[in-house]
Amino acid sequence: xxxxxxxxxxxxxxxxxxGVQTVYQAISTHVKGTVTLAAGVxxxxxxWNIAGNAGGTHPNVLSELAWSDVESYQLSLGAKAQVGRxxxxxxxxxxxxxxxGTVRDSDYGGDDRTLExxxxxxxxxxxxxxxVMLGGGYPFTFQQRRWLLAxxxxxxxxxxxxxxxxxxxxxxxxxxxxxxxxxxxxxLNRNLNSLYEAFWMSAWTGLDVRYQLPxxxxxxxxxxWGVSLAYHFWADYEAEANWNLREDLDHPVSFRHEADATGIxxxxxxxIRLNRYLNLNLNYNYCRWETDxxxxxxxxxxxxxxxxxLNEVNWDSQSIMLGLALRFQ
Numbered sequence: 001x002x003x004x005x006x007x008x009x010x011x012x013x014x015x016x017x018x019g020v021q022t023v024y025q026a027i028s029t030h031v032k033g034t035v036t037l038a039a040g041v042x043x044x045x046x047x048w049n050i051a052g053n054a055g056g057t058h059p060n061v062l063s064e065l066a067w068s069d070v071e072s073y074q075l076s077l078g079a080k081a082q083v084g085r086x087x088x089x090x091x092x093x094x095x096x097x098x099x100x101g102t103v104r105d106s107d108y109g110g111d112d113r114t115l116e117x118x119x120x121x122x123x124x125x126x127x128x129x130x131x132v133m134l135g136g137g138y139p140f141t142f143q144q145r146r147w148l149l150a151x152x153x154x155x156x157x158x159x160x161x162x163x164x165x166x167x168x169x170x171x172x173x174x175x176x177x178x179x180x181x182x183x184x185x186x187x188l189n190r191n192l193n194s195l196y197e198a199f200w201m202s203a204w205t206g207l208d209v210r211y212q213l214p215x216x217x218x219x220x221x222x223x224x225w226g227v228s229l230a231y232h233f234w235a236d237y238e239a240e241a242n243w244n245l246r247e248d249l250d251h252p253v254s255f256r257h258e259a260d261a262t263g264i265x266x267x268x269x270x271x272i273r274l275n276r277y278l279n280l281n282l283n284y285n286y287c288r289w290e291t292d293x294x295x296x297x298x299x300x301x302x303x304x305x306x307x308x309x310l311n312e313v314n315w316d317s318q319s320i321m322l323g324l325a326l327r328f329q
Contacts, residue, residue, distance in 0.1 A: 030083060030084050031081055031082070031083050031084075031328065031329075032081070032082055032327075032328065032329035033079065033080045033081030033082060033327075033328060033329075034079065034080050034081075034271070034279065034281075034325040034326060034327050034328070035077075035078075035079045035325065035326045035328075036076070036077070036078045036079070036281050036323050036324070036325040036326075037075075037076070037077055037323050037324060038075070038076045038078070038281055038283065038321040038322060038323025038324075039073070039074065039075050039076070039321065039322065039323060040073075040074055040076075040319055040320050040321035040322055040323075041071065041072070041073060041074065041319065041320060042071070042072040042073070042074045042096050042129070042317065042318070042319035043069065043070065043071055043072075043317070043318055043319070044067070044070040044072070044101075044129065044160070044315070044316065044317045045066075045067060045068050045069070045070065045314075045315070045316045045317075046066075046067045046070070046160065046162065046198065046313070046314065046315045046316075047064065047065065047066035047067065047313070047314050048064070048065055048239075048257065048310065048311075048312065048313040048314070049061050049062075049063065049064035049065075049311050049312065050062055050063050050064075050296045050308055050309065050310055050311060051308055051309040051311055052308065053308055053309070054295075054307050054308055054309055055309065056293065056309040056311065057111075059108055059109065059110055059111045059112075059114075059115075060111045060112065060311070061108055061111070061112065061113050061311065062107065062108060062308070063105070063106070063107050063108075064104075064105075064106050064108075064113070065103065065104070065105050065106075065196070066103070066104045067101055067102070067103050067124055067162050068101065068102050068103075068104070069100070069101055069102055070098055070100075070101035070124060070162070071098070071099050071100045071101060072096035072097060072098045072099060072129060073096060073097055073099060074094055074095065074096035074129075074319055074321065075094070075095050075096075076092055076093070076094045076095075076321055076323070077092065077093050078090070078091065078092030078093075079091060079092070080226075082139055082148070085139070085141075086138060086139075087136060087137075087138070087139070088136065088137055088138065088139035088148070088150040088152075088208065089134075089135065089136035089137075090134075090135060090136075090152075090208065090228070091132075091133060091134035091135065091154075092131070092132075092133055093130075093131065093132050094129070094130065094131040094132075094319075095128065095129070095130060096128065096129040096130075096319075097126075097127070097128050097129075098124060098125050098126065098127045098128065098129065098161075098162075098163075099125060100123070100124075100125055101123065101124040101125065101162075102121065102122070102123065102124070103121070103122040103123070103124050103162075103164050103167075104119065104120070104121055105118075105119065105120045105122070105164075105167075106118065106119045106171075107119075107175070107179075107182070109175070109176040115176075116171060116173070117171075117172075117173040117174065117175050117176070117182065118169075118171060118172060118173070118175070118182035119169075119170050119171035120167050120168060120169050120170065120183075120188060121167065121168050121170055122164045122165060122166060122167030122168070122188070122192065123164075123165050123166040123167070124162055124163050124164060124165070125163065125165070126163065126165075127161040127162065127163045127195075128161050129158075129159065129160050129161070130157075130158065130159040130160075131156070131157070131158050131159075132156065132157045132158075133154065133155075133156040133157075133204075133230075133265075134154050134155055134156075135152045135153060135154020135155070135204065135206070135230075136152065136153065136154065137150040137151045137152035137153060137208070138150065138151060146211060146212050146213070146214060147209075147210070147211055148208070148209070148210040148211075149207065149208070149209055150207070150208040151205075151206075151207055152204075152205065152206045152207065152208055152228075152230070153203070153204070153205055154203070154204050154205075154206075154230070155201075155202065155203050155204065156200075156201070156202050156204055156230075156232060156265075157199075157200070157201050158199070158200040158201075158289075159197070159198065159199050159200075160196075160197070160198045160315075161195065161196075161197050162195070162196045162197075162198065163193065163194070163195050163196075164192060164193075164194040164195070164196070165192055165193055166192070167187070167188035167192050168186065168187055168188060169182065169183045169184065169185050169186060169187075169188055170185065171185070172184055172185050180248070188245075189245055191244070191245065192244070192245055193244050194241070194242060194243045194244050194245070195241065195242045195244075196239060196240075196241045197239060197240050197241070198237070198238075198239040198257075198313075198315075199236075199237070199238045199239065200232075200235060200236075200237055200261060200263070200289055200315070201235065201236050201238075202232035202233065202234060202235030202236070202261070202263065203232070203233060203234040203235075204230045204231060204232045204233065204265075205230070205231055205233070206228065206229045206230030206231060206265075207228075207229050208226065208227070208228045208229075209226065209227045209228075210224065210225065210226040210227075211224065211225050211226075212224040212225075222272075222273050223270070223271065223272055223273070224269075224270075224271040224279075225268075225269065225270055225271070226267075226268070226269040226271075227266070227267070227268050227269075228265075228266065228267040228269075229264075229265075229266055230264065230265045230266075231262075231263075231264055232261075232262060232263035232264065232265065232289065233262060235260065235261040235262055235263060235289070236258075236259075236260065236261065237257065237258070237259045237260070237261040237289075237291045237294065237313055238256070238257065238258055239256065239257040239313075240253050240255075240256055240257075241253070241254050241255050241256075241257075242254055243255075247301060248300060248301055248302075249298065249299065249300060249301055250299035250300060250301050251301075253299055254298070254299060255296060255297060255298040255299060256295075256296075256297045256299075257294060257295070257296055257297075257310050257313065258294050258295045258297075258310070259291035259292055259293065259294025259295070259310055259313060260291065260292045260294070261289055261290065261291040261292070261313070262289070262290065263287060263288060263289035263290070263315075264287065264288055264289075265285070265286065265287035265288075266285070266286045266287070267283055267284070267285050267286075268283060268284045269281065269282070269283040270282045270283070271325060274324075276327075277326060277327050277328070278324060278325070278326060278327065279324070279325040279326075279327055280322075280323075280324065280325075281321075281322070281323045281324060281325040282320075282321070282322055283320075283321050284318070284319070284320055284321075285317075285318060285319045285320075285321070286317070286318045287315075287316070287317050287318075288314075288315070288316050288317075289313075289314070289315045289316075290312065290313065290314050290315075291310070291312055291313040291314075292312075293309055293310065293311055293312065294309075294310040294313075295307055295309070295310055296308045296309065296310040
């Protein structure tokens, strides 16, 4: 019998528990960061226009579509981490479902958006938006690591499914020679269900700047702020459309758009400590993208295709998100 007769209160689990704690402490010594789950509201605008031919003339703007006030509800999962003293990375994935928006479709017979001969106003809803962004860089820290500056490199992917439904023809005039007459003024066919799918893919370079208030040795900082800036380059824009009521066009791909693009994005973040491991996260996101002139390829139901100039595509997006950030350090 062991002197004192006292059994081990933790039994065989003690070494296992001690081992897990040791691993956690080892990781925490070299890695610190946050994993954030957030929800919020988002507003997007996208427009594009094409010319009458591949040279960009006859007329210089033949057709233009603009999605405005596209309001969505968004979920976001993101993470930031500093590994040791020599690597800092961040990434996020966003998913948004569209609740409401307006689409204007105009056709012109003259240069510079003159002699408009067709215009319709429709709705966009019940579809989705996606964003994926990843990057890493070297962290520079100052003032006892309260300031962090990290030049970054990364890649991003964005997708917009923009549907056209519940339309009204609000202007109908005599078209230029060679074009079919537009519908009469009034509600469009109730079966209108056209889709425009847009894809933006890029590399990006940027800068993350973060600041945290001083903290006691046994607590997380009471507040932390961060700003992330990115310039998107080597970007490709591709889109496919299915104009479901156009019997003269092929389906499911009625036309394609291709162009080079550039963009900028910004994220501003505010973290408020709730306890040692959990933060309240409030962030604002903004991006603006545009393309160079590109190619519009139209596919006909009878076979064959026609190439004209895609003059430009422009996309703006902003969102406000509120969530919880799990801190590990």
